[in-house]
Amino acid sequence: MPDNSGHETTGTAPGTTGTAPGTAPGGVGTASPDEVPVFELGDVSVSYNGNPALAGVTMDIGAKEITAFIGPSGCGKSTLLRSLNRMNDLIPGARVRGELLYKGTDLYGASVDAVQVRKRIGMVFQKPNPFPKSIYDNVAFGPRTVGMKGSMDEIVEKALRGAALWEEVSDRLRESAYSLSGGQQQRLCIARAIAVEPDVILMDEPCSALDPISTVRVEDLMAELKNHYSIVIVTHNMHQAARVADRTAFFSVQVDDTGRRIGQLIEADETGTIFTKPTDKRTEDYISGRVG
Amino acid sequence: MVIQKGKQPQRARLAVAGARNATESVFGASSRADRIGNVLFRSLLLLGMGFALLGMVSIIVWSFVDGAPRLDMNLITAGPSSITPETAGYRTAILGSLYVIGGVILFIVPVGVGAAVYLEEYADQTRWWNRLIEVNIQNLAAVPSIVFGILGLAFIVRGPLDLGFVAAAGSLTLSLLVLPTVILASREAIRAVPPSTRLGSLGLGATQWQTIWHHVLPGALPGIITGVILSVSRAIGEAAPLLLVGAVTFVMFDPSFFEGQFSVLPVQIFNYAGRPQEEFRVLASAGVILMLAVLLVMNSFAIWLRNHYENKNAR
Incomplete structure (x- = not known):
């Protein structure tokens, strides 16, 4: 993928709804939350077999910070997450419209290979899905397929340390990944994702299948990871969003004239703002537990 | 009034027995027709399996008896x-x-x-x-x-x-x-x-x-x-x-x-x-x-x- 860091934000993506001030030139390489956005979304819509699931999303997603997508079921937040690394391509009939820029490059451009996109933008799923292989091979699979250079043992150790799992598994790397607990499996999946040294990690409700203690560990891990990666997390748990996210985007379902339910971005802002003084009534109702 | 010893337990026993009968009528053996149906169905399944088994066993036995001299x-x-x-x-x-x-x-x-x-x-x-x-x-x-x-x-x-x-x-x-x-x-x-x-x-x-x-x-x-x-x-x-x-x-x-x-x-x-x-x-x-x-x-x-x-x- 070409390096586009020189000409980002030039007239693309009219970042509305209180986005980060993505106009700081020359801030490349520094890990400041106010860096140029990694994603710029301009009027993004996703449809399945012609039925719109999500429409008109315009927002920026900042680098080296955690962005949370919250909202009721069916509001399209997971759909949007999947379109950020083109996992939607795998769903027959799914179609993404609008402008979806990753560091200035159109993710859905004609010359862009979805496989290359997913190497840079990793994903962690709702249910831990380790491969039926050893712990070591689970982590090593990504680097092997990508063809990473260097000692595989070191790559694996680095990834497991990065996912705060090394201490627990260093003496049983050859055992099956299935011998781990659910929380450990999910951290293994995170280790697997960071082993290929991506830029962004997308997490689709990563804690919904975990117990509270494992959840805390994964959340701590996320806070650690955001120093190196940009993280987007979909969560049903508003407290989780409040705890971990720097910025929060609230989505909701609108019913149009023909009775179709279409997801919409209501607002996106600093997490503190969303949870204390949201601008939209719908956000306030949802946050305060009156709906959803 | 003196409480008659033996009478109370007697009554309790009766109550327990009654309750047990009531429960047994719920959890107890199913009706005769059900049981017969059950047995019939099971024998039918067994018969099917027996048939398949019989065919296989007879081929094997017959071949062995017949072919043994030439093994x-x-x-x-x-x-x-x-x-x-x-x-x-x-x-x-x-x-x-x-x-x-x-x-x-x-x-x-x-x-x-x-x-x-x-x-x-x-x-x-x-x-x-x-x-x-x-x-x-x-x-x-x-x-x-x-x-x-x-x-x-x-x-x-x-x-x-x-x-x-x-x-x-x-x-x-x-x-x-x-x-x-x-x-x-x-x-x-x-x-x-x-x-x-x-x-x-x-x-x-x-x-x-x-x-x-x-x-x-x-x-x-x-x-x-x-x-x-x-x-x-x-x-x-x-x-x-x-x-x-x-x-x-x-x-x-x-x-x-x-x-x-x-x-x-x-x-x-x-x-x-x-x-x-x-x-x-x-x-x-x-x-x-x-x-x-x-x-x-x-x-x-x-x-x-x-x-x-x-x-x-x-x-």
């Missing part, structure tokens, strides 16, 4: 003979079977698994031609073997391929016969690999092919192996289509794959069994035992292989 080394090492049934054997037929089956395995594994991978992982199921292919494969699995024999005669022995009456022609014909079964079994096995595994792999930036090679096929391997071995077991026992593509009954010289006459075990057994002399009938029975032994070994191997890979996957 010697000549059975395997000697060639066929129409004059000396006492020392004749199945040597050339066994070799022919090995050639034919070896060819079948070499052909059906890559082609069958490849077709299954295409249909499961690549084909767009909404396209009419892919659905047509799918329906046709299922139909092909039910086509009588003699039809494949005629096909083999027309297109493989003669016609475009023009191989002649050789073991290779028999191999190809049997391959076509069992290919649909292999494809169907492999597809089932591939479908049983959880989608989350595929997503996990693709989400790491693996290509579709890497995902299939490293995750889908290893996960589907036990099922694929089972399908292949069952198909091969069926191919070993086939006689009818091979008669059409040139399996002759008296091959005096060891066959080769691409030239010369060949025979296979079932055809040889069929030939011996049809002869009037008693000694040939004994020889046929011994041949049946030989085939059963081969099948048993193959199926045991299949089960072992499947368990081996299942354990490896679940490890």
Whole structure:
């Protein structure tokens, strides 16, 4: 993928709804939350077999910070997450419209290979899905397929340390990944994702299948990871969003004239703002537990 | 008033008994009709199983009783003979079977698994031609073997391929016969690999092919192996289509794959069994035992292989 860091934000993506001030030139390489956005979304819509699931999303997603997508079921937040690394391509009939820029490059451009996109933008799923292989091979699979250079043992150790799992598994790397607990499996999946040294990690409700203690560990891990990666997390748990996210985007379902339910971005802002003084009534109702 | 001792417990006992009766009437044995129905159904199922078992046991026992005198080394090492049934054997037929089956395995594994991978992982199921292919494969699995024999005669022995009456022609014909079964079994096995595994792999930036090679096929391997071995077991026992593509009954010289006459075990057994002399009938029975032994070994191997890979996957 070409390096586009020189000409980002030039007239693309009219970042509305209180986005980060993505106009700081020359801030490349520094890990400041106010860096140029990694994603710029301009009027993004996703449809399945012609039925719109999500429409008109315009927002920026900042680098080296955690962005949370919250909202009721069916509001399209997971759909949007999947379109950020083109996992939607795998769903027959799914179609993404609008402008979806990753560091200035159109993710859905004609010359862009979805496989290359997913190497840079990793994903962690709702249910831990380790491969039926050893712990070591689970982590090593990504680097092997990508063809990473260097000692595989070191790559694996680095990834497991990065996912705060090394201490627990260093003496049983050859055992099956299935011998781990659910929380450990999910951290293994995170280790697997960071082993290929991506830029962004997308997490689709990563804690919904975990117990509270494992959840805390994964959340701590996320806070650690955001120093190196940009993280987007979909969560049903508003407290989780409040705890971990720097910025929060609230989505909701609108019913149009023909009775179709279409997801919409209501607002996106600093997490503190969303949870204390949201601008939209719908956000306030949802946050305060009156709906959803 | 003095409380009468004994009276109270007495009443309590009565109450408990009453309650127990009430509960038993709920949880107790079901009605007579239900019970009879139950027993009837079970005996029916047992009868079905008994029938299947009876058929198998009678074949085995009959073959053993009949063929026992000829269970010697000549059975395997000697060639066929129409004059000396006492020392004749199945040597050339066994070799022919090995050639034919070896060819079948070499052909059906890559082609069958490849077709299954295409249909499961690549084909767009909404396209009419892919659905047509799918329906046709299922139909092909039910086509009588003699039809494949005629096909083999027309297109493989003669016609475009023009191989002649050789073991290779028999191999190809049997391959076509069992290919649909292999494809169907492999597809089932591939479908049983959880989608989350595929997503996990693709989400790491693996290509579709890497995902299939490293995750889908290893996960589907036990099922694929089972399908292949069952198909091969069926191919070993086939006689009818091979008669059409040139399996002759008296091959005096060891066959080769691409030239010369060949025979296979079932055809040889069929030939011996049809002869009037008693000694040939004994020889046929011994041949049946030989085939059963081969099948048993193959199926045991299949089960072992499947368990081996299942354990490896679940490890």
